[in-house]
Amino acid sequence: MTDTRTEILHKNYEAIHRNGFQGVRADKVVAEMGITKGALYHYFPNKFDLGYAILDELLGPHYLKIWQSFERAEKNFGVVLLEVLESYRDFAKTDEEIKLGCPLTNLTQEMPPLDEGFRKRLHRITHQMQLQIETGLKNAQLAGEFKLDFNPTQTAFFYLSAIEGGFSVAKAMQSRAAFEMVIAQLKQFSEGLKA
């Protein structure tokens, strides 16, 4: 039996993924769990702090974990990169997931202009992902596995953009195929980086 706080976090994460932060009625979410507002406001002082906790404890760690293998691997960056792209495909493997889009992208569109706490956290997570990719690319260049004629910073931004944009376009088109095309293109693009 998982503890109540964790369950509140997860259920509200799902609700945010579905309706956006502004669309979530946190008390209805916990009502569906069979508990009341009392529990909700016992664990979280307000709705925004609940949102922050979801970013800090769920979304942040999740996304950073994805690219960790890329940053840490000591060789075969090309292979690891392909694996990461594969893991993104897995991450969006059902039509339902495609229709909801990338939780990080969703929040990135919705919240930064409205709230500073969200803005900072989304900035940090995105920045860390970009650095992880950049580090991986640089290492691959140093190892002689990748060519030297591309800018790792620029390329890292490009990877992130293409993937997040792929989620977005696939969501608009309601088409998993669209997302897979973007991943396929990115794989092809990655081949071109090899020495």
Next chain:
Amino acid sequence: MTDTRTEILHKNYEAIHRNGFQGVRADKVVAEMGITKGALYHYFPNKFDLGYAILDELLGPHYLKIWQSFERAEKNFGVVLLEVLESYRDFAKTDEEIKLGCPLTNLTQEMPPLDEGFRKRLHRITHQMQLQIETGLKNAQLAGEFKLDFNPTQTAFFYLSAIEGGFSVAKAMQSRAAFEMVIAQLKQFSEGLKA
């Protein structure tokens, strides 16, 4: 002196761009124009129809116009493509615009799971853009200007994704430089398509 309906449309478009559809209080927006709810509900039956009108009359035409030149040009697709990418750079030329992100992407993240009317319209606009790009690429292949060894459909999705994703990442990073890096990469990528 512009007519009231048009002004309501534009002001609410800006508010949606800033706060998202769910975050907009349409009566407050018109109050800032110096008019009242009466005018608002005189021209639009409800908030959602106001949103639909913004998509149909402002956002849709705007985005389709951007890629029209690409679809219609009879030669030098490479040049036109670079011009379109430049126009995207212009479109997001201030830091303020970067912080607000792409209006189309914003709505694409927020609305489709919540409302069918938005979903259909965002689907149509995105689909039309993709087709315009695809047609342009195909024509360039037929004209012998671009190589034949790439899939125009896939590549069209890739362009859209990278651009929209570029907006998203730049918004998260609050960095116009990030967006420009993505555009720069896309230009480089475009060079690789040439025969």
Next chain:
DNA sequence: AACTTGACATACTAATTAGTATGTTTACCT
């Protein structure tokens, strides 16, 4: 055994929301 504390439930509130019902004014039409 009295006391405290954590983990909730219940009942309430003040503000905000989209939307409506009902004016009023102005211009135009006949």
Next chain:
DNA sequence: AGGTAAACATACTAATTAGTATGTCAAGTT
């Protein structure tokens, strides 16, 4: 000149919202 309709304004409402104040109960602590 009388009537009509568009273009708004004013005043209201019902529902929903996040949040609070208070209560209860079981488990430990001293």
